Amino acid sequence: MGIDVHHITKRFGDFVALDDVSLSIPTGQLTALLGPSGGGKSTLLRIIAGLEEPDSGTVTIEGVDATALPPQRRNVGFVFQHYAAFKHLSVYRNVAFGLEIRKRPKDEIRTRVMELLELVHLEQFADRYPAQLSGGQRQRMALARALAVEPSVMLLDEPFGALDAQVRRELRDWLRRLHDEVHVTTVFVTHDQEEALEVSDEIVVINQGAVEQTGTPSALYDQPANEFVMRFLGPVTHLGGHLVRPHDIDISLTPEPATHAATVSRIQRVGFEVRVEARTADTTDADEVSIQLTRGLADRLDLAVGQQLWLRASHDASALDLTDTPALAVS
Amino acid sequence: MRLIVILYLSFLLVIPVSLIFWRTFSHGVAPVWHALQDPAMTSAFRVTGIVTGISVVIDTVFGVTISLLLVRYRFFGRRFLDAILDLPLAISPVVVGLALILVYGKYGWFGGFLERHGFQVIFALPGMVLATVFTSLPLVAREVMPVLEEIGVEQEQAARTLGAGPTQTFRRVTLPAIRWALAYGVVLSMARCLGEYGAVSVVSGRLVNKTQTLPLIVDQSFQNYDVTTAYTASFVLAAIAIASLVVISLLRPKERA
Amino acid sequence: MTRSSAATVAPGRRHRTRWIRPAPGVGRLGRGGALGLGLATLWLSLLVLIPLAAVVLKSFSHGAGNFWSAVTAPDALAALRLTVETSLLVSLVDVVMGTLVAWVLVRDEFVGKRILEVVIDLPFALPTIVAGLVLLALYGPQSPLHVNLAQSRAAVFLALLFVTLPFVVRTVEPVLIELDHDMEEAAASLGASRFVVFRRIVLPNLAPAIAAGTALSFARAISEYGATVLLSGNIPLKTQVASVQIAGQIESDNTAGAAAVATVLLVTALLVMIALTLLQRWARRRG
Ligand SMILES: Nc1ncnc2c1ncn2[C@@H]1O[C@H](COP(=O)(O)OP(=O)(O)OP(=O)(O)O)[C@@H](O)[C@H]1O
Ligand SMILES: [Mg+2]
Numbered sequence: 001m002g003i004d005v006h007h008i009t010k011r012f013g014d015f016v017a018l019d020d021v022s023l024s025i026p027t028g029q030l031t032a033l034l035g036p037s038g039g040g041k042s043t044l045l046r047i048i049a050g051l052e053e054p055d056s057g058t059v060t061i062e063g064v065d066a067t068a069l070p071p072q073r074r075n076v077g078f079v080f081q082h083y084a085a086f087k088h089l090s091v092y093r094n095v096a097f098g099l100e101i102r103k104r105p106k107d108e109i110r111t112r113v114m115e116l117l118e119l120v121h122l123e124q125f126a127d128r129y130p131a132q133l134s135g136g137q138r139q140r141m142a143l144a145r146a147l148a149v150e151p152s153v154m155l156l157d158e159p160f161g162a163l164d165a166q167v168r169r170e171l172r173d174w175l176r177r178l179h180d181e182v183h184v185t186t187v188f189v190t191h192d193q194e195e196a197l198e199v200s201d202e203i204v205v206i207n208q209g210a211v212e213q214t215g216t217p218s219a220l221y222d223q224p225a226n227e228f229v230m231r232f233l234g235p236v237t238h239l240g241g242h243l244v245r246p247h248d249i250d251i252s253l254t255p256e257p258a259t260h261a262a263t264v265s266r267i268q269r270v271g272f273e274v275r276v277e278a279r280t281a282d283t284t285d286a287d288e289v290s291i292q293l294t295r296g297l298a299d300r301l302d303l304a305v306g307q308q309l310w311l312r313a314s315h316d317a318s319a320l321d322l323t324d325t326p327a328l329a330v331s
Numbered sequence: 332m333r334l335i336v337i338l339y340l341s342f343l344l345v346i347p348v349s350l351i352f353w354r355t356f357s358h359g360v361a362p363v364w365h366a367l368q369d370p371a372m373t374s375a376f377r378v379t380g381i382v383t384g385i386s387v388v389i390d391t392v393f394g395v396t397i398s399l400l401l402v403r404y405r406f407f408g409r410r411f412l413d414a415i416l417d418l419p420l421a422i423s424p425v426v427v428g429l430a431l432i433l434v435y436g437k438y439g440w441f442g443g444f445l446e447r448h449g450f451q452v453i454f455a456l457p458g459m460v461l462a463t464v465f466t467s468l469p470l471v472a473r474e475v476m477p478v479l480e481e482i483g484v485e486q487e488q489a490a491r492t493l494g495a496g497p498t499q500t501f502r503r504v505t506l507p508a509i510r511w512a513l514a515y516g517v518v519l520s521m522a523r524c525l526g527e528y529g530a531v532s533v534v535s536g537r538l539v540n541k542t543q544t545l546p547l548i549v550d551q552s553f554q555n556y557d558v559t560t561a562y563t564a565s566f567v568l569a570a571i572a573i574a575s576l577v578v579i580s581l582l583r584p585k586e587r588a
Numbered sequence: 589m590t591r592s593s594a595a596t597v598a599p600g601r602r603h604r605t606r607w608i609r610p611a612p613g614v615g616r617l618g619r620g621g622a623l624g625l626g627l628a629t630l631w632l633s634l635l636v637l638i639p640l641a642a643v644v645l646k647s648f649s650h651g652a653g654n655f656w657s658a659v660t661a662p663d664a665l666a667a668l669r670l671t672v673e674t675s676l677l678v679s680l681v682d683v684v685m686g687t688l689v690a691w692v693l694v695r696d697e698f699v700g701k702r703i704l705e706v707v708i709d710l711p712f713a714l715p716t717i718v719a720g721l722v723l724l725a726l727y728g729p730q731s732p733l734h735v736n737l738a739q740s741r742a743a744v745f746l747a748l749l750f751v752t753l754p755f756v757v758r759t760v761e762p763v764l765i766e767l768d769h770d771m772e773e774a775a776a777s778l779g780a781s782r783f784v785v786f787r788r789i790v791l792p793n794l795a796p797a798i799a800a801g802t803a804l805s806f807a808r809a810i811s812e813y814g815a816t817v818l819l820s821g822n823i824p825l826k827t828q829v830a831s832v833q834i835a836g837q838i839e840s841d842n843t844a845g846a847a848a849v850a851t852v853l854l855v856t857a858l859l860v861m862i863a864l865t866l867l868q869r870w871a872r873r874r875g
Contacts, residue, residue, distance in 0.1 A: 049777055050776075050777070051773050051776070051777070070776070071773070071776040071777045072776050072777070072778070072779045072780055072781055073779075074777070075779075076777055077777065077778075078773070078774060078777040080770045080773070080774060082768070082770060083770075084768060084770030084771045084773065084774040085771070086771055086774075086775070086789060087768075087771070087793065088792040088793055088795075089792075097775065097778055097780075097788075098778035098779050101778060101779045101780050101784060102779060142774075145774075145778070146777075146778070148778075149778055149779060332688065332691070332692060332696075333692050333696050333698060335688065336685075336688055336689050336692040336693075336704075337700075337704070339685055339688075339689070340689065340704060340707065340708070342726075343746075343749060343750055343753065344707055344708075344710055344711070344750070344753065345707060346726055347722040347723050347725055347726040347727075347750075348710060348714070348722050350722070350725040350726055350732075351718075351721065351722050351725055354725055393628065393631060396624050396627070396628050397628050399624070400621065400624055400625050400628060403621075404621055404625075406625065412628075412629070412632070414861070414865065415632065415636065415637070416632075417861065418636060418640075418857075418858075418861070419636060420807075420808075421804075421807040421808070421811065421857040421858075421860065421861055422640075422811055422853075422854065422857055423810075423811030423812070423813055423830070423831045423834070423850070423853055424811070424813050424814070424831070425813050425831040425832075425834045425835045425838070425850070426643065426811070426831070426834065426850040426853060426854060427639075428835075428838070429643060429834065429838055429843065429846055429847060429850055430639030430640050430642055430643045430850075431639050432838070432843070433639065433642035433643060433646050433843065433847070434638055434639045434642045435639075439642070440638070440642060461635060464635065465635055465636065465639075468635070468636070497620060519712075519713075522712075522713040523712075523713075525715065526713075526714065526715025526716065526717075526718065527715070528715055528716050528717040528813070528814040529716070529813035529814050529831065529835075532835075533835065533838060545715075546715045546716075546717045546718070546814070549715075549717050549718060549721060550717050550817060550818065553721065553818060561721065562721075565717075565718045565721050565722070568714070568715045568718050569714060569718055569722070572710065572713035572714045572715070572718075573710070573713070575713050576706050576707075576709055576710065576713050577706065579709075580705070580706045
């Protein structure tokens with residue numbers, strides 16, 4: 001149930017945008033499609049919505065084979081990055097559009113639309129035109145419009161991509177709360193790992209037309225399947241031939257077993273955190289090691305440039321042994 | 332749908348125009364060549380050339396000036412000026428001719444005065460130029476204005492801060508930026524000026540070998556059953572029109588790049 | 589904006605020029621600017637405003653009664669009626685066919701499309717008298733199709749159809765190109781069929797451009813002269829359009845009568861232009 005994508009391949013000319021992608025998205029969850037630009041996220045989402053036809057493979061939505069259905073028969077709600085507001089219709093008419101198409105009675109439409117506008121906090125803007133709304137308001141209107149037809153799944157293509165950081169964060173939290181209220185199966189595309197980690201129940205990492213890994217945010221963060229996923233979900237650094245997160249490095253001021261000796265080359269204070277760059281004697285660590293500390297810890301250690309340190313990955317850290325994972329090209 | 336459109340355009344546009352080329356040469360090249368040598372025809376070529384040349388220059392100077400004024404400045408009456416600039420395109424050429432006669436004709440407001448000082452406007456070249464300029468007035472401006480707006484004032488201001496005077500700024504910054512739009516507008520108004528018929532027919536008096544232009548020749552020779560001359564002149568005009576369109580379509584992508 | 593074109597006002601561009609806010613740094617007139625403005629205004633007055641005023645004054649020079657009788661003279665009235673009626677009909681055809689042509693040129697791909705793109709502007713570039721001759725070649729006495737429309741009202745209709753062809757196409761095209769494709773996809777995913785998408789999403793968004801193009805078509809149609817001269821035969825009371833009637837009056841030295849009919853045409857054109865401006869202002873406000 002939910003959405004099942006089976007062996008989907010999609011080419012644009014010679015270019016393979018999706019290469020034999022299979023995916024299962026459970027009902028009622030909020031799933032993020034995460035990946036770098038050009039990875040094929042939008043293409044996959046548009047194929048699920050029926051806005052693009054796959055060259056091969058099938059799409060099943062809530063148990064119904066939708067591969068051959070046109071978009072208007074799939075009962076999906078689609079939200080576009082640039083809102084796709086109907087410019088010639090008022091906010092009210094925008095939200096009512098799907099219901100009017102379905103020839104619902106007037107007062108039923110009225111009740112439903114007002115209910116939705118309340119849900120997205122736009123009730124006092126019902127009579128405005130999209131041109132008179134801010135970006136965030138337009139996107140909330142687009143969400144209400146998609147929700148109006150009670151779709152079996154909601155598909156959002158970088159819904160907050162065109163908004164500034166502040167509004168983005170607000171809408172992101174709001175989307176999470178909305179989903180907890182409405183519980184409709186939702187897939188949203190983003191290339192912002194923080195957004196994916198914060199909001200979603202499940203993350204699908206897509207790169208170069210293929211799925212790299214699927215799992216809960218913490219599973220992906222803590223047990224990345226490969227270097228690409230690890231790099232994409234957060235900052236990484238090299239230590240003793242391993243890929244480690246900078247905040248997963250233990251520092252000691254005295255030599256200890258299984259540590260790497262290093263010299264501090266730079267210290268940078270950014271708000272409440274302190275970033276330390278250190279050079280190890282280890283030749284496999286091509287660059288300097290980055291370490292991330294809290295300010296309290298840094299103050300206690302009383303670090304200074306030129307000081308000698310001994311480093312090791314924390315024992316519960318997710319680390320990738322670079323010698324047995326094939327190195328992936330990372331953009 | 333594609334088929335409907337192609338048929339519609341074919342029967343309204345493509346076939347009739349092709350037919351002109353066909354008809355012109357239906358008896359070979361010789362009669363056409365002969366018609367081109369006719370003194371009335373060569374005179375018409377000359378008159379058309381002169382009138383078009385002067386008119387295009389006036390159109391261009393006026394067009395660039397008014398564009399700069401309307402886009403770069405805010406002043407009282409700007410909206411009004413902007414609005415009446417389009418007026419000539421909506422006015423019947425015959426009315427244009429009539430209007431000019433009423434003012435510059437022998438018994439017109441200014442015409443009598445001018446003629447007494449030896450300057451004849453109506454039934455002479457100046458009137459034909461006025462008529463031609465009238466009907467093609469906004470063409471250059473309407474091409475240049477959007478481009479002027481798009482490029483904004485920043486580049487010009489940058490030039491000013493670098494020590495360029497107004498003339499230098501115009502020549503070195505503004506003009507290069509608008510040159511394709513300007514070229515486009517000039518070709519456009521040239522095509523229009525060459526073919527102006529209605530207004531010119533009213534103010535020219537149609538004096539053979541003196542104020543007869545190519546479009547007037549088409550009309551007159553056709554009415555006199557001299558079909559070869561009519562087709563020949565039409566052929567020349569149509570060829571120029573098509574050439575202008577091709578030039579314009581070649582200019583367009585460059586403008587965007 | 590891409591390619592609104594040829595001898596027209598190119599309204600796609602025009603509404604952009606009309607309603608912009610002053611760009612930052614846009615100046616007041618300096619001395620050079622004032623001189624330029626003075627000269628431009630003088631030129632515009634001498635060339636356009638004063639002569640047009642002369643027409644209007646002339647038409648009332650023998651009193652309103654004479655104006656009225658000149659306009660309601662049988663041949664004048666018939667010419668005006670024919671002009672307006674045919675122009676309305678032509679505008680109607682232009683709405684449908686112009687939109688259709690623009691649609692095909694923007695949304696369809698086929699061999700020869702580029703040629704059609706160029707050819708569309710031909711009525712703008714072709715001298716009107718040549719346009720008349722051209723149509724006469726296909727629909728005149730020597731028609732290879734054996735349809736002779738010469739000297740009929742159908743010929744007037746045909747001539748006006750020819751000269752107004754590009755207006756709606758060229759105003760609708762840029763809007764169609766820039767029409768947000770997402771909007772149509774959003775409508776489809778909300779359950780709208782292709783026809784419903786066209787009727788409820790595409791058409792309303794094109795409507796201002798279609799209306800603007802139609803207004804220009806109409807203004808052009810009522811003032812057309814050259815194209816109708818050869819084709820229509822200019823039979824008074826039957827195929828004579830207003831412009832031809834005016835030309836006849838001028839030739840017979842009845843300038844007051846000519847001015848009266850001309851004033852009617854002028855006022856009509858002016859009303860159409862004002863309507864167009866209001867329409868664009870209204871469309872602008874909608875965003
Ligand atoms: N209509 C199309 N024609 C040709 N190529 C296309 C088309 N749509 C997408 N592509 C190509 O397919 C690849 C995947 O595109 P897609 O839009 O799915 O990427 P994405 O992951 O959504 O990227 P972004 O984060 O930038 O939106 C890209 O390389 C893109 O150039
Ligand atoms: Mg995308």
